[in-house]
Amino acid sequence: MLFYLNLLIPVGYSLIFSLSAFIIAFLLFTRRPREFKDNFEGKVSIVIAARNEESVIEKTIINLERSKYKNFEILVINDGSTDSTGEILKKLKERFSNLGVVDIPIEEKHGKVRALNIASRMINGDLMMILDADALVDENYISGAIKPFSDPSIGFVQTGRRVFNHSFVPEIYDGDFALTNIMMEYVIAPRSFGSGFILRAKYIKDLFPLKDSISDDQQISNLISKKKIKGTFNSTVMLYESAPLSFKTLIKQRKRWFLGSFMEMIRNNMSGFFLNTITVFLADIIIVSLFIGRFSFFNIAFICFLVFIPLILLTHRKKFKIGNILAKWAGSVVSYLVDIMICNASIFLSVVKFGKDVKWFKTPREGVQA
Helix, strand or coil, rough: HHHHHHHHHHHHHHHHHHHHHHHHEEEHHHHHCCCCCCCCCCEEEEEEEECCCCCHHHHHHHHHCCCCCCCEEEEEEEEECCCHHHHHHHHHHHHHHCCEEEEEEECCCCCCHHHHHHHHHHCCCEEEEEEEECCCCCCCCHHCCCHHHHHCCCCCEEEEEEEEEHHHHHHHHHHHHHHHHHHHCCCCCCCCCCCCCEEEEEHHHHHCCCCCCCCCHHHHHHHHHHCCEEEEEEEEEEEECCCCCCCHHHHHHHHHHHHHHHHHHHHHHHHHHHHHHHHHHHHHHHHHHHHHHCHHHHHHHHCCCCCHHHHHHHCCCCCCCCCCCCHHHHHHHHHHHHHHHHHHHHHHHHCCCCCCCCCCCCCCCCCCCC
8 A cells, every 4th residue: 555655645746847848948949928008197106215225216217217118206215224324325316306205213113114114105106116226227117117007907017137247146036036027927827926916096005004014015925915906917029127135135035025025925825825835735745755865756847947048038038138048047046945945934934923023134235336
């Protein structure tokens, strides 16, 4: 009996994985990309939460002001910065009439969630666009990003993301982002990734104010799903952001991402929490069995999937502006392995620390010059 059980388990895994891989492959190679033909002419309110961003904030603001689309305002929430961010914003405000700045005193409670809550009450646009303080976009980004809103049924849009600095660790991020962009375009349901998220103003009251959290994007994603707000992923435009240069910072940042996400799932989406926990557990089995040299049908299917990734990247190379396929493939695989390791710890910590005050990790802008 035990012999047949040991045989059936890997065969069952293999069938499930192979079927999933077939469905993903079918969607990736047969589904037509979304097309957005009509323009949207409404006012865009760009919201940026900034805390100690002296190395990037001026470049980000000036970059946005070069946009060909002119019907927009920028609202920066200076979240108790202790560097020269406040002085830089003061000078920029004198230069650009569409720039607004809100200074949160140093002694008050800080965090991106609070900054977004303040901004959500102050904007005047038809759309609320959330960008990180280091986001760089081209002159056609705004007009291209908001095109889907020409369809009145669209309530939110998430645009593609890439990395603008390049070395070993940033390549891990860029490989992850490149593959995620493709999967979001063809396979995965749209969600918020924080920066590059755009919301139709009439839905602000459905999402805000957000509850205190270290994962604003997961909380927003849970709420848009709960409220059944229709959205789409827009890969026709990309924003570029900086990635950490050190592996230590990568670990800390992704720990915050996953810990915050799992805590949000416990609060609002227990089925999602259990599904993700099971997925991580299965991934653990795969990785351990691979390292101890115990190959099964499932391991072989998994290895085939790793080989399948470069084909995905190569097929969509032109549309998603993917450069070095080998580097992006290696980056996505390393990212997967690191994420599995962090997810194991985050699942445990999310249960232990749920309901407690968890400190926000502010990612340093390593190697980014003002």
